[in-house]
Amino acid sequence: MNAAETKTDNDNSFIFYKSLFENHSAIMILVDKSGQIIDVNDAAVEFYGYSKEEFKTMHNYDFNTVPKDELIKYTGQAYNKERSYFTFIHKLKNGELRTVEVHISPISVNGKTFLFSIIHDITEKIELAKKIKESEELFRTLTENMTMGLVLYKEKVIYINPAGEKILGYGENELKSMYVWDLYTDEFKEEAKNGIRRGLSDINYNHYVTFKAIKKSGEEIWLYIYGSSVIYKNEIVRIASFVDITEMVNMRNQIESDKELFKTLIENMPIPVGIYNEKLLFANPAAEKLFGYDKEEFYNKYVWEFFDENDKKFNKIKKSFGKIKNKERFISKYIVRCKKKDGSIIYANFFEMSIVYNGEIAGFGVIHDITDEVLEKRLISEEKEAYKELSEIDELTKIGNRRAFDKKLEELLNAADRYGRALSLIMFDIDRFKDVNDGFGHEIGDYILKEITKLIKRSLRNTDYFFRYGGEEFMIISPETPLSTAKELAERLRLKIEEHDFNIETSLTCSFGITEAVKGDTNASIIFRVDGALYNAKNTGRNKVSWE
Template identity: 30%
Template sequence: MGLFSFLIIIVLFFIYKNYKKQEKLYLQTMTKNFEALYKNNAYLLKERSNIIYDSFINKEKIIKIVVKASKIKDIKSKEFKKLREELYKKLYNEYNYMKNYGLQELHFHLPDYTSFIRFYRPEKYGDSLKGVRKSLELVHEFKKPVSCFEIGRVVHGFRNVYPLFYNGELVGMVDVAYHANSIISGIERALPVYIEFIIDSNLIKKKLFEDEQKLYTKSHIFEDFFIDKDVKTFSKEAQIIKEEIQNIDKNKFKIVEKNFKNGKNFSINLKIKDKDYLISFICVKDCEGKTEAYFVIYKPDKIFGYLRYNFIIVLLTTTFLLTLVFSILYVYFWKQIEYREKLKKISETDTLTGIANRRAFIEKIKYEAKISQRFGYPLSVILFDIDNFKKVNDIYGHDTGDYVLKEVVKIISGQLRRTDFFARWGGEEFMIILKNTDLKDAIKLAERLRKVIENYKFEKVSYITISLGVAKLKSDEDIDSFFKRLDELLYKAKRKGKNRVEFE
């Protein structure tokens, strides 16, 4: 009897543990899904900003105005005022047009961080944003565009800040900013959710002009955060959810305070008016990676009810014998899964080098090519092989040849990002898939890899070199054509003397 009771307790414990694990896994999965949605929408805003910058801003007639303004010391002068009016008139129509597509702010800055003109608040200018807008300092220092969320003097925004050059000299900066609504609208229109945008109250008080703070109100749920009054709802479902949660007890959210301090994405399950809600908190970080705000996503979710129902049914219907059988099958089932996964891993791994093999590479490139061509993301591939590798085998033997292959893989792997996919194509040939990477950046990486190998001293063979071909997938290109181009580029590098990078 004692053993029977003990087994029942053990079985019930594992059933409960499994229930909590499923709940936790679901929360983690939904958190990742919403995080991906946020990042995708932020990326689309960045692409939209690039179009605005290239089409309207990065023009000589615009930049010349900024150049003239940067040379005027008296910002109250008539000449300075005239230049502001001239720039405003030149871009007014474009700014108003792009506001229909979510553009919030177009803000020009002088090289000393002085605000030249805010299209959102043209009457407010001349203040220095040094120490307030880190994005400007980064653009000023590195002379490259920066994209991040940031709170300024007048508005917060998802900003894309660009350097302005004239004759190779930095003459100013401009940021193209979008309101949180631009991200919220895309998600609320696609899913039955309501989204709040909450911002750290201390940052609002510290950064915004005092008269601009009236556009924010203290959250009735999250005491340390403000809510932007301009945030809207974009679907009937969102409005219904908003009304349902209006009188929620803020004490229910005490459990999230610790997570706020960690500044990480997370999700919880709460019952509101006897209805299960998935509430996801997606952090919004500034240019330094500090969390400044959160998207709080409320989603009525029946999954939690299903999980609880299943849990109760199992508890009520399980007997000792059924539980025992279930436990045996459960263990056997997972062993089979592990075995199949192990076999799959073996079938997709190059036994010598430990990286992906040709089969795994082909599956991966087909998938990435499909994603790239569907969503317009850049996809580049590097094909390289080891120069004169046959001589290494002939002179030093196959053991040394194997050593060289493994060492090359080790060196190259150390230079790649976690998102890059490295595979052995066959023999001494290797492939590298570079997601979200333009040809220019792929060429830079290829050249770096070539130099790293060239300067590395191998045992016995001393120094070796590699030849590389680099290509970017075209929007209408099939995989076979893409491979053919890569092969031609590699052989071109060989014909031109090896130890070089060839690209189109």
């Protein structure tokens, strides 16, 4: 072959490859070793949005988000055939970012080596893969945290969640080697097999069943199963959710078998029991006996007619009948007053709750007559109150109470008046004691009252008499004591209280009022003056001693 023929062949080859380059639908770019773009095909122009003239003034790093130095390194690797495949993010002329995979290989043209790149846009592929991964993670999170079993299967298990493994006692790999119907007892195997095969041929087949299954341990359990057909990997498969209802089935069977026994017990038990909506649906003989009605009268009355309408809880009881009508669930317990046929009132513990009776929501009530206990407690309470009135010792502080104070003051006033002796009366109370009770609670309030009582008792003379007058008010009767001495005593007591640490987050103070007995004083007159003095102490700033 002569030189002319060789040149012609080369020209023909060039024309062929040039035509292939220009017209190929794949994105193609030709660059030199520095990254300078030599040529691009029409697919590249369409994809990136630059004209060919613009491309030929650019380098590959002008539209690649990889840093320039790093891209030059990659270009060198491709030029030296060290690496041929890359994934980049390219920026189009309009600013849009696209993920691309790039296949690069060096080629020789007219004695020069260039890098030939074929580029595929994989943005949608990446997004799709991301969405698939997110969907898989969501599916895994949902199924692995469900409390019910979830299984995907044909004739054998494809997937089962952890809850399903726990219910059946098998691991996933063990279940994958078994036919699904072999999990059931013999009486259900054939039905299960037929249901699965029907579901695998009919995408619209959904059904609920209750089957008895055999756990790996050999224990038999009842499963409530909902199965439906779905498309998975282009074929029909079955998906089913299931729960262990063994306890429920056993309970139902127990109830059925014991129904007659239950009826016998209810009808013969001494405690009144009834089932009702607005009127009685059932009542045992004990209920009839308690209220004094015969059966026909009993069943013709509205249930609330058995309760005393003057009872504070009457309206609450009536509300439960509204809940029955609205098919709401409820459970309540009251101490109530009930009304018998003869009009007499009894006290009762009344427990009621909603139940399903003959397929409808109804009330179930139990009444326990506690009339004797209530009357006995009331009698004891009345006796306690009577005892408190007669007692002269304050229950909390263990010092004399107001009754004792009135008695002792009258006695000492008479003596002072008769013999012309001095007598002073000191009254004090705790400043802002209501704030202490509200802020720290009544237990702390009681502690403060007892602590102040101890503090004052230790500081008084043997001849002084100390009383709790009421609430946070106290009285001190000081015989043979003129006003000047009483002032000194009160000031000393005020300072002791102010300086005492009560172990709470606030300081405590007391205000004092003092008066000295005068000829002809009565309890009422001297108390009036000392109360006025205390009022003055509190009204002029508190934590001080005032006198009249």
